[in-house]
Amino acid sequence: MPARRLVAAGTILLAIPAQAQLSLHPRVREVADFVLAQQTPQGCIPDAPGGLRANEDGAMARSLLAAAYAYRATGRAAYRNAWRDGIKWLALSMERDGPWAGTWRHAHAAQAPHVALPTPLDGSAQDTRGCSSAAALFLYHVALYTDLASDESLAATCRPHVCAALDFLLQKNRGPNDLFYLGWVQPKGKDTWELCRRQRTRDQADALLGLWAASFLTGQARCRLAASRLEQQVPQLLFHKREQAFATAIDEAGSLIPPVDDDVESQVTQAYLAWVLGASRETEAALKWLEARMAPDGSFRKRKDDRAFALPVAAYCLGAGRVGNRFNDLRKTRSWLRDFAVTPRGGIREFIAPDAPVRNDLAGWVVMAWLTPDPRPFSHLPTKP
Numbered sequence: 001m002p003a004r005r006l007v008a009a010g011t012i013l014l015a016i017p018a019q020a021q022l023s024l025h026p027r028v029r030e031v032a033d034f035v036l037a038q039q040t041p042q043g044c045i046p047d048a049p050g051g052l053r054a055n056e057d058g059a060m061a062r063s064l065l066a067a068a069y070a071y072r073a074t075g076r077a078a079y080r081n082a083w084r085d086g087i088k089w090l091a092l093s094m095e096r097d098g099p100w101a102g103t104w105r106h107a108h109a110a111q112a113p114h115v116a117l118p119t120p121l122d123g124s125a126q127d128t129r130g131c132s133s134a135a136a137l138f139l140y141h142v143a144l145y146t147d148l149a150s151d152e153s154l155a156a157t158c159r160p161h162v163c164a165a166l167d168f169l170l171q172k173n174r175g176p177n178d179l180f181y182l183g184w185v186q187p188k189g190k191d192t193w194e195l196c197r198r199q200r201t202r203d204q205a206d207a208l209l210g211l212w213a214a215s216f217l218t219g220q221a222r223c224r225l226a227a228s229r230l231e232q233q234v235p236q237l238l239f240h241k242r243e244q245a246f247a248t249a250i251d252e253a254g255s256l257i258p259p260v261d262d263d264v265e266s267q268v269t270q271a272y273l274a275w276v277l278g279a280s281r282e283t284e285a286a287l288k289w290l291e292a293r294m295a296p297d298g299s300f301r302k303r304k305d306d307r308a309f310a311l312p313v314a315a316y317c318l319g320a321g322r323v324g325n326r327f328n329d330l331r332k333t334r335s336w337l338r339d340f341a342v343t344p345r346g347g348i349r350e351f352i353a354p355d356a357p358v359r360n361d362l363a364g365w366v367v368m369a370w371l372t373p374d375p376r377p378f379s380h381l382p383t384k385p
Contacts, residue, residue, distance in 0.1 A: 027338055027346070028367050032070035034346030035063050035363040036082045043082075043089030046110035049347060049358055055093070056107035056119060058206075058361075060086065061137035065364030068141070069371050072148050080149050087141050087154060089114075091161045094138070102164030103130040104138075106183075121185050121196065129193070131183030132173045133203045135165040136210025143213030147378040155217055166214045169207070170226060175199060177237060178229040179250070180207045199250040201238050201269045204230060205276040209375060216378045234273070235282040245289035246273050246282070261293060267300050267312035274319030276375050283323050290316060291329065298329070298336035299352070307351045310341040314365035321372030330372075337366055 039045050046052070047059045054060055064086040071079035093114060095103050105116035106128035118127040142162055146155045155162070172195075173181050179199045186193050211227035214220070240247045240258045247256040248265050259266035270286035277283050290312075293300050299308035300316075313333050320326040320333070340352050341362075348362035 027342055028070055028073055028370055030346040031342065031348065031363050031367055032066045032079060035066050035360050036079070038360065039082055039086065040111065042092075042112055042114065043085035043087075044108070044110060044112075044114060045086060045360055047360055049360070052110055053117060054108045054110040054114065055090070055104070055134075057131070058134045058137050059359070060361070061090065061134070061141060062361035062364040064141060066367045068144055068148065069364075069367045069373060072373070073371060083141075083145060084149070084154055087138075087145060087158070090138050090141070091158050094161050094165065096161070096164065100130060100168075102135065102161070102166070102168035104134045105129050106131060106134075121182070124187060125185035125196075126188045127186040128196075129184050129186075130168065130172065131203075132169060132180040133200075133206040134183075135169045135173075136203075136206040136208075136213075138162075138165055139210040139213040139217070140206075143216045143378050146217070159217075162214065162217055166210075166218070166220075166223070169210065170222065174226070178226070178233045179204055179237065180230075197252045201234075201246050201248055202265075202272055204234050204238065205272050208234075208276055212376050212379065231277070234277065235280065239282045239286075243289065244285045245270055246286050259289065262302060262306070264309050264312055267293065268315040271312070271315035271317075271319035274323045275315070275321070279323045283319070287316075287319055287323055287326075290319075294329070294333075298332040299340075307353070308340070309351045310337065310348055310362055311350075311365060313337055313341070314362070314369035317369035318365075318372060322375075334370055337369055341366060 035045060038049060044054050045060050045063045046054050047056055064083055067079045067083035067086065071083060093104060093108055095101055106119040107117045108114045109117055120126055121128040139162060142155055142158050146152055169180065173183065175181055180203055182196045182198045182200055182203060184193045185196045208227055208230050211223050211230065215223035215227060238247050240256055243258050245259045246269050247258055248269050249257045251257055259269065267290055270290040274283040274287050295301050298313060300312045301308050313336055317330060317333050320330050341348055343349060343358060347358035348366050349356040350359050350362065
C-alpha cells in the first residue's frame with residue numbers, strides 16, 4: 001500500500017510504502033495489538049490491563065492513537081475498525097442532553113454498561129466532568145479518522161456530537177484570556193458544580209488540536225479565530241521567562257506555576273507544546289530546558305537509581321521531531337523506549353521497574369514517538385461545508 005503523501009517538514013513519516021514504515025519500527029504493531037486485544041465489544045478500552053476504569057482524564061483517547069497510527073503505518077483494516085469503534089464508544093459516552101451536552105464524565109466503568117464513576121480532581125472535590133481536554137481530543141479523533149481513513153461517514157454520524165462538544169468548549173470552558181479552563185468540579189458535600197479555573201498548559205495544546213479539527217470538520221470561522229488566538233496566547237501567557245520554559249499551568253489565583261526539575265508534568269509539557277506548536281523561539285528554549293535534564297541513556301532522571309518514566313521520553317520524541325535537527329537524541333530516546341519501556345507482551349510500563357504498572361494510554365504516546373506524525377495532517381484538505 002503506497003503512502004498517500006509526504007507530511008509536514010520535520011516529521012519522520014516518510015513517503016515510502018507502509019510496510020517499509022513498519023519495518024523501521026517493528027514494535028508499533030506489537031504495542032497496538034496489546035492495547036486493542038483489551039477492547040470490549042462496545043469499543044471501550046480500559047485504562048490498564050484488567051482495570052476497572054476507562055477514559056479517566058482522556059486516557060482512552062490517547063490509547064486510540066496507537067490504533068490510529070498503527071493503521072497509518074500498516075494500512076491494516078483491523079486497526080482502522082478498532083479505532084472507529086473506539087471513537088463511536090466515545091460518542092456514545094458523551095452527555096447529549098441538558099446543560100452538560102457535549103461533555104464527558106471524568107471516568108467510566110471499563111465494562112458494560114460503562115456507568116460514570118465519581119473521580120475527584122484533587123482533595124477538595126468529589127467528582128469532575130466537562131473537561132476541555134476530553135472534548136478537544138474527541139474532535140481531533142473524528143477529524144484524524146476522516147483524513148487518514150479517507151472516510152467521511154463517521155464524521156457525518158458524529159456531527160451532532162462534534163457540534164455539541166465544540167459549543168461547550170467555546171461557550172463554557174474558554175476564559176477571557178482565550179485560554180481554556182481545566183473543567184468542572186463538584187466540591188465535597190455539595191450537589192452543585194463549579195468551574196475549575198486552573199488553565200493547564202497541556203490542555204491548551206489539546207484544545208488547539210481540537211479547534212484545528214473542528215475547523216476542518218465544520219468550516220466555522222469561530223474555530224479558526226479561536227485557534228489563531230490560542231496559538232498567539234500560549235507563548236505569551238504560559239512561557240516562563242525566568243525558567244525559559246513553559247509553565248505547567250496558570251493556577252486559580254492567576255499565577256504561573258513554573259516547571260520543576262524531576263516533575264513528569266513539567267517535562268511532558270515542554271515537549272508536547274513543541275510538537276503541537278512547531279518551531280519557535282519558545283519551543284526551542286523549552287526543548288533545551290528538557291534536554292538539560294536528559295540522562296546519557298535518553299531517559300530523564302538525575303541519578304541512575306531514580307525512576308525513569310516513559311511518558312517524558314515519548315513526548316520528547318514528538319517535540320524533537322518537529323523542532324530543530326535533533327536526530328542523534330531522537331535515535332537515542334526512541335531506542336530507549338524500545339529497549340526499556342515495552343514489556344515482552346507489548347504493554348508500556350509507566351516507569352522502568354519489573355513491577356511497574358502498565359498504562360494503555362502510553363501506547364498511543366509511544367507509537368507516536370516512533371513515527372512522529374504531523375499534528376495537523378488534515379490542514380492540507382479543504383474544510384467541510
